[in-house]
Amino acid sequence: MKQRLYPLDRVAVTVMAALTVLIGILIIGGDHTVPLVREFNWQQKKVGVTDTAFTLTFNRTMDWPNVQKHLQLTPELPGKLSWAGRRLAYTLTEPIPYGTEFQVQLDNVEEARRSPNDQPKVMQPFAGEFRSRDQAYVYLGVNGEEAGRLILKNLTQDQKTILTPPELVVMEFEPYPDRDRILFTATDRGQEAQGNFNPQLYTVTTGLQVNPPDAEPIKAAAPGKIELILDNKRYQILKFDLAADGQRIILQRAQRQGSGLGAVSLWQLPAGQPPQPLKNVQGGDFLIAPDSLSLVIAQGQGLAILPLDGTTNDEPLGFLPKFGMVLSFAQDGSAATMIKFNPNFTRSLFLVNNRGEQTELLKTTGSILSATFDPKKQLLYCLLTQVVSEKEEEYLETPYLATINLQTKQETRLLDLPNQRDITMTLAPDGSALLFDQAIEASPGNAATAQTSQGSSVATSNLWLLPLQPGKTLQPQSIGSGLSPQWLP
Numbered sequence: 331m332k333q334r335l336y337p338l339d340r341v342a343v344t345v346m347a348a349l350t351v352l353i354g355i356l357i358i359g360g361d362h363t364v365p366l367v368r369e370f371n372w373q374q375k376k377v378g379v380t381d382t383a384f385t386l387t388f389n390r391t392m393d394w395p396n397v398q399k400h401l402q403l404t405p406e407l408p409g410k411l412s413w414a415g416r417r418l419a420y421t422l423t424e425p426i427p428y429g430t431e432f433q434v435q436l437d438n439v440e441e442a443r444r445s446p447n448d449q450p451k452v453m454q455p456f457a458g459e460f461r462s463r464d465q466a467y468v469y470l471g472v473n474g475e476e477a478g479r480l481i482l483k484n485l486t487q488d489q490k491t492i493l494t495p496p497e498l499v500v501m502e503f504e505p506y507p508d509r510d511r512i513l514f515t516a517t518d519r520g521q522e523a524q525g526n527f528n529p530q531l532y533t534v535t536t537g538l539q540v541n542p543p544d545a546e547p548i549k550a551a552a553p554g555k556i557e558l559i560l561d562n563k564r565y566q567i568l569k570f571d572l573a574a575d576g577q578r579i580i581l582q583r584a585q586r587q588g589s590g591l592g593a594v595s596l597w598q599l600p601a602g603q604p605p606q607p608l609k610n611v612q613g614g615d616f617l618i619a620p621d622s623l624s625l626v627i628a629q630g631q632g633l634a635i636l637p638l639d640g641t642t643n644d645e646p647l648g649f650l651p652k653f654g655m656v657l658s659f660a661q662d663g664s665a666a667t668m669i670k671f672n673p674n675f676t677r678s679l680f681l682v683n684n685r686g687e688q689t690e691l692l693k694t695t696g697s698i699l700s701a702t703f704d705p706k707k708q709l710l711y712c713l714l715t716q717v718v719s720e721k722e723e724e725y726l727e728t729p730y731l732a733t734i735n736l737q738t739k740q741e742t743r744l745l746d747l748p749n750q751r752d753i754t755m756t757l758a759p760d761g762s763a764l765l766f767d768q769a770i771e772a773s774p775g776n777a778a779t780a781q782t783s784q785g786s787s788v789a790t791s792n793l794w795l796l797p798l799q800p801g802k803t804l805q806p807q808s809i810g811s812g813l814s815p816q817w818l819p
Contacts (some may be wrong), residue, residue, distance in 0.1 A: 339419055370386055377463070394442075434457070459726065465484070467765055486510050501529050502570065564585065619659060623637065625638055635650075654669055668682055676694060679692045691739050713731060764795075765794070
């Protein structure tokens with residue numbers, strides 16, 4: 331009996347037959363698609379110094395040595411190529427300069443040969459672009475309506491933005507890693523004028539666009555949007571530190587007791603959660619380690635390393651008995667700088683790596699105010715002082731900027747800073763320049779709003795930019811008035 335075909339069946343049979351013919355033609359004639367770049371993970375992105383490699387993903391395996399020869403970056407960006415399967419990685423060997431647009435081009439490259447007699451196809455030309463983050467820093471205003479307010483200066487766009495309102499006097503601040511917000515403590519201007527130090531913890535938006543390579547772009551909030559993070563009703567905030575990933579804050583707080591203050595304790599404030607006390611933790615100066623999961627804190631006659639992944643901290647992860655203070659960490663957490671206070675009243679600066687190796691870099695009768703790793707971890711940029719007078723009636727220290735080579739331990743003096751006491755120094759994330767302030771102390775009885783990090787009242791303060799160009803004479807440039815500058819990451 332002959333089976334009857336319905337119309338839908340006839341359509342299906344016809345389509346199957348056509349597909350069979352097409353598959354046969356492809357098998358006989360070969361693959362006529364051309365090689366091309368399917369994905370460029372930095373396309374139209376903004377990248378920073380923590381972004382160290384981009385990838386190009388192709389639709390087939392390429393002639394990689396030929397790709398290496400023809401890949402062009404404009405302007406040049408030193409790096410090295412590696413590949414696996416259909417993916418090419420370009421790893422930077424120098425920190426990416428901020429405020430720069432880059433183009434990536436690749437053409438005239440063939441796919442990999444599948445056999446000796448195979449005729450490889452030439453890829454479709456590729457052009458991509460990305461840019462590095464704008465050069466920008468934040469600082470405290472010192473003059474007129476800017477006094478005590480947080481100010482953003484975008485050097486790339488030549489824009490200046492006052493971020494905080496006039497009724498708040500900012501005390502301390504730290505940028506978030508995506509530079510979209512600033513964490514800060516501030517007190518009411520009216521209370522501050524009466525001598526009442528009673529800060530609360532806030533964030534403020536910067537207005538900078540966040541477009542990192544590993545996430546979808548986030549529309550930037552308008553600059554100056556304030557959010558209260560922690561009030562001062564039961565505790566007075568004394569000090570804080572923000573984790574490198576922006577997901578945790580450590581605070582030192584004093585409990586209020588009547589008109590005075592009681593016990594001082596440490597608290598952690600995970601993102602989106604209420605504050606949690608760090609139990610059984612006592613100590614002085616502290617910094618969150620770059621892993622964002624541990625805390626280095628001065629305890630007794632040394633430095634303790636404590637876990638932050640819970641609320642009990644009975645068991646330290648480590649203890650460094652001879653050091654009294656941690657100054658800074660390398661960005662990848664591979665090393666830290668620490669200070670040893672010697673019995674003969676000198677101070678030693680040590681490099682301590684993650685293998686526990688300790689190297690003394692210098693010993694001084696002066697002070698070691700700060701030490702910052704350059705992006706390549708080859709130099710330390712230091713703010714030091716030299717004792718110029720040790721008379722009983724007059725003890726004077728003169729600050730200066732210097733570098734220390736971490737391989738040779740050689741100290742190179744960069745710039746003397748006479749007639750200055752309280753100084754803030756900050757290194758650009760790409761290592762291109764130093765920023766520092768030059769505070770002029772207020773005369774006795776002068777009602778000055780601004781204060782240095784050491785609590786000294788200032789009448790005004792100058793900001794200086796020191797470009798760090800190899801082979802060129804260092805010449806600081808005056809860039810206006812301000813206090814406590816910090817580069818945005």
